[in-house]
Amino acid sequence: MALKHRLVSLDQSIRLKGDEALHEQTDAWSNRDLIPLPPWRRTWGWFNFFGFWAIASLNLANWQTPSTYLTMGLSVRQAMLIIVVGRLLIAMFSALIAWCGLKWHIGFTVQNRYSWGMRASYIPLLQRIMLNFIWNAVQCWNGGRLVAVCITAIWPSFARIPNTFGPDMPTTTYEFVGFVVFWFLSTPFLWLRPEKFKVPFLIVCTWCGIGMLAWMIWALAAAGGVGPLWYQGQTVSATSQWSSSWLIMAGINQAIGGLAAGITNGSDFSRYARAPIHYAIGTVTSCVITGILVSLIGLVTAAAGQKLYGEVYWNPPDLLMVMMDSGNGSSGSRAAVFFLSAGFAFTAMFENICGNAIAGGIDLAGLFPRYIDIRRGAIITFVAAWVVQPWQLINRATTFISVLSSFSVFLAPIMGIMACDYYILRKRKVRLSHLYRTEDTCYWFWHGVNWRAVVAWMCGWAPTIGGLVVSVRGDLNPPRALVQLYYMAFLIGFFISATIFYLLNLAFPVPDMVQYDEVDVYGTFTAAEARRIGVVPLEDDTSIADIQRDESGIHVEVGDEKK
Known part of the structure; x- marks a missing residue:
């Protein structure tokens, strides 16, 4: 009996608490970070x-x-053509998927409930959680390489540190x-909530942006111009089974697929926008312009190098x-390398925290709303890096990383369902x-599963x-049709x-x-938004009898759209 009492007490102590006056009810489907964001x-x-978007480009x-x-x-x-077209498509698909968050202020976790059903929404959610865990670990490892360069710039002897690991460990002490x-160094920033990200974004953009430009200018000045790489023409073998057109298509597919995970959960962050115009201006200018410029700077710097x-x-x-001769160079070269590598490392840190840890926190909150909010979920995602062991993935299983990069094969169909359901249906x-309860909800479908979404996703x-399998496996003569389909995987999956x-x-x-609620149940909208959508603010509603409270929270029994 005492043990049961202690367990109950422990359960109550770790459960999340929400302010009911602010509609922050905490139950099996809702908590403070899952409800529609108030103004x-x-x-x-x-x-x-x-x-x-800059931290997704300055990396x-x-x-x-x-x-x-x-x-x-x-x-x-041709390479720059792929980058330009790819970035334009990324911006377009990002806005398409994120617009629901801009209007209704809900994130990816909740957004999928009206398409998949309350229970089946775990299918896309679990995919995102797995990707967050693995990509967080991989990004931590890549950031660690930059930190190792920073340490070498300060203490050159660090580059010669003895390897204390045995031959079975696929890494070195240095790494x-x-x-x-x-x-x-990244861990303390997990306590920052997304509402407070402006200052870190400003520091990252300024530091890394100036550093990249300075690096390119120095390389061009020191080399007296670019090298042969800059003038490289097409080198596709005459015996290749793929023409340049197919390779360009494959490159565009890869460009979009590399950011597919971030596009899929775009509403997780778009819901924080003060107005849609802020999202449109910031996304287009950074995703397109910054993304293209960074690739161009990398190309010029590599050519000069x-x-x-x-x-x-x-x-x-x-x-x-x-550049610093593995730490044996001059103090000036080591200082420059420290500045550059620290800028890259800081960018990698916030890209990982925002794109993987925080996103993972939001997704985990959808699994266990009573116990996990954004902060707790971000910490769990970050700690999982030790379980994933990225040194095993990076240094041994290169094919596994290829699989992760190609995961858009599964994410693009999810986006296709989201877009079709929201805009057309x-x-x-x-x-x-109706997104936060299982009784008397239009999003329950059949036992919480909308089988139409499951079938459509699998068809996508x-x-x-098949093309993904033969490409990752490295087959020498794979069926041409399979590879052609794989080269268009994102667009095929989305539209099918x-x-x-x-x-x-x-x-x-x-x-x-x-359907929509005619009364602003959660205090989600400003007066202007409510007028535009046709929603009555809760405090202005006189039909109090239409508002009912049950154990799942406040809900409204009005509101089919008048046809």
Whole structure:
């Protein structure tokens, strides 16, 4: 009996508490971070979104992007064409998926409930959680490499530290120390809530942006111009089974797929916007312009480095180590390398915290709303890096990383369902009060599962999964049709799932899909928003009999759209 009492007491102590007066009820489907965001929590202006996309651009992966396409045999012009087209499509799909968060102020976790059903919404949610865990670990490892360069710039002897690990450990002491330091330096920032990200975004954009420009200018001045890499033309073999057109298509698919995880949960962050115009300006200017510029700067710097050192260094940590002669260079070169590597590391830190840890926190909150909020979920995601052991993934299982990069095969169909349901079937109407309960809700479907979404999702990735398998496996002569489908996986998955989902809803219609609450149940909207949507603010509603409270929270029994 005493044990039971202690367990009950422990359960009550770790449960989340919410302010009922602010509609922050905490139950199996809701908590403070899952309810529609009220106006006072929507603090993101255009610069917040500029910074959000900037940290996704000012990083190692985007710096090295041109190398991916050049190694396919494409020319420099073709590589930059892929980057420009890819960035434009990323901005377009991001706005398409994130607009629900801008209007109804709900995130990805809740957004999927009206498409998949309350229980089946765990299918896309679990995919996101798995990706957050693994990508967080991988990003911590990549950030650790930059930290190791910083330490070497201060103490050159660190580059010669003896390896204390045995032959069975697929890493060195040098790399592992960098990972540990990066992980511990990142941890305090997990306590920052998304509402407070403006200052870190400003620091990251300024520091890393100036550092990249300075690095390119120095490389061009020191080398006296760019090297042969800049003038590289198309080198596709005449015997290749793929023309340059197909390789460009594959590159565009890869460009979008690399950011598919961030596009999918765009509403997690768009819901923090003060107004849609802030999201539009910040996203377009940063996602497109900054993304293209960083790839261009990386290309120019690598080309100038080729002229300086006689070799092409695409990976910034490698080039930085060469610049300071592995720590044996002058104090001036070590100081410059420290500034550059620290800027990259700080950017990697906030890209990881915002894009993986915080996003993981939101997703985990959807699994266990009574016990996990954004902060707790972010901490769990970050601690999971030790369980994932990124040194095993990076240094041994390169094919596993390829699989992760190609996970858009499964994410694109999810986006297709989201877009079709929100824009075409529901006509941009969502009944918020029905997203947080299982009784008397139009989003319960069949035992909490909308089978139409499950079927449409599977149809979306079925045509492209074969190409993913043969590509990752490295088959020498794979079936051409499979690879061609894989080269268009994102667009195929998106539009097939959207079409199948639409047709299934025509054949097996869901009654009254176009619904919304006529009363602002959660105090979500400003007066201007309420007028625009046609919602009555809760405090202005005189039909108090229409508002009922049950054990799942406040909800409203009015509001089918008048037709």
